[in-house]
Amino acid sequence: MGETEQTGDIHKIPKIMRAWVHTSAGSARSVLQLRDDIPVPELPSQTSVLVRISHAALQPGEIVMMNFVPFLFRKSPAIAEVDFSGVIVSAGKDVPQKASTNAGSLRYFPPGTPVFGSIPVSAHLKTGSGALAEYVAVEMDCVARKPDSVSFEEAAGLAVSGSTALALIDAASLSHGEKVLLNGPCGGVGHFACQLARQAVQSDGLVVGICSSSKMNLAKKLGCDEALDYHSSPDPGANSLVSSLASRFGGDAEDDKFDIVIDSFGSQELWRACPSFLKPGADHPYVTVGPALQSYSVGSMLAVIGQMLSNSLAPRWAGGVNRAYSQIASFVTVDKLERLRELAEEKRLVAHTGGVWEMEDAQEAYENLSRKHATGKLVVRCLASNV
Incomplete structure (x- = not known):
């Protein structure tokens, strides 16, 4: 050598x-x-x-x-x-x-x-x-x-998933007491983001996770105050999960809606519906890893590229969503590796x-x-x- x-x-x-x-x-x-x-x-x-x-x-x-x-x-x-x-x-x-x-x-x-x-x-x-x-x-x-x-x-x-979770949380710029909706709190990236979000909003904040019913206990263990099943609506009077979110978190009062949505999976449905349960303004972004591939095909890849451009650039009059959109790009760096080491050593990230x-x-x-x-x-x- x-x-x-x-x-x-x-x-x-x-x-x-x-x-x-x-x-x-x-x-x-x-x-x-x-x-x-x-x-x-x-x-x-x-x-x-x-x-x-x-x-x-x-x-x-x-x-x-x-x-x-x-x-x-x-x-x-x-x-x-x-x-x-x-x-x-x-x-x-x-x-x-x-x-x-x-x-x-x-x-x-x-x-x-x-x-x-x-x-x-x-x-x-x-x-x-x-x-x-x-x-x-x-x-x-x-x-x-x-x-x-x-x-x-x-x-x-x-390394990679932890660095991506750090990028999501950094982009969300969470503060204690805020109300956060987290899509995919038990996935490779999401389970790190869930722990970090819990720590950022502290005990007086609210973290609501969207996952399958089989993962709800894990979601709560990771830091969610409540976990919602994405397969069905927890509200018998609602037609879907997004309509239930709008019903429960879409009131006229300023504090009814979520302060931040963090999407570690990449749901277009959730993004397009978020004005009904996410506060308006640049301080209340929809932070995401980007649209999820539906399949590993060229057609699906082209569709994702189109969705990324539309989500970031389309104005409201052209069908765009009237909320701040932040798609993160994450790279593993020395600083992130050392942050992850410290968090893991302190048992703040498992x-x-x-x-x-x-x-x-x-x-x-x-x-x-x-x-x-x-x-x-x-x-x-x-x-x-x-x-």
Whole structure:
């Protein structure tokens, strides 16, 4: 691995590894293959680390890239997924090995350090590197130290979904005492957003979640004061969930309506109906991850692009919705990784694992994720076979 490497005696690094790879675009079931002859990556720079992966978390965005990004624009073979947890087994010469003089800084990573992190999408596409493997080489800015109180399977799900939840909450700019409607409080992003929203509005605020009836208890455990079933209306006199929301939270008094709507799923129906239960004005936005794909097809992708443009740009006279719309774009950064580490260490943010699969069973995990009703994070155990 060259002169840039510092390798500890904690682990003998093999030359090849297992990884789930694909060489063409398509569904996980049709294109992914588990191979045991993939070269263990070398350190790309003096500021990079090699991580022996313990667990990888699955992302809906990976399914989108797997289906739609042609190999004209990405390296082949491509290893799936970007989020991981594991242990550093080697590090470049410029990676700090000891704590700095800056009090409280934990940005040092000697071999043996447990970490969590994420591969940048640009590197994922350009180099073919991925987390659904036994090893990954990334820049040190892509990882943070795993808190001792957090398991490897929990830590694997923090980076992308946690960063997205932080972006949602930052865009919502919640204050204590506010009334919040949260769509999808138990999903990969939503279960983090729910915990953060609860803390932001504090005990005198109200958090109402929209989820399936089977997840209501979890929603309340995560911080919802009340959970509504999106399949049906809790109000016998209403025709739908949105009409029930309008009936209960759409009164003429200023305090009847919600201050903020946070949509971690991407419901067009909820967005178009929100004037009946969301206060007007720039201080009361509809904050969302963007419209949800109805299927992994070109037609569905084009429809989503059209909806995004319409939601952001269409004036009211042209059929637009008379409420502030904020669609967030989130990237994993050092600052967000450190925020997530601190929140997890303080137990203010807990990753809920909706299922853990062995490396050989990753296809089953993807089937679960593709149904779009996963609870929390879905995780694959990638522990190296020779450990």
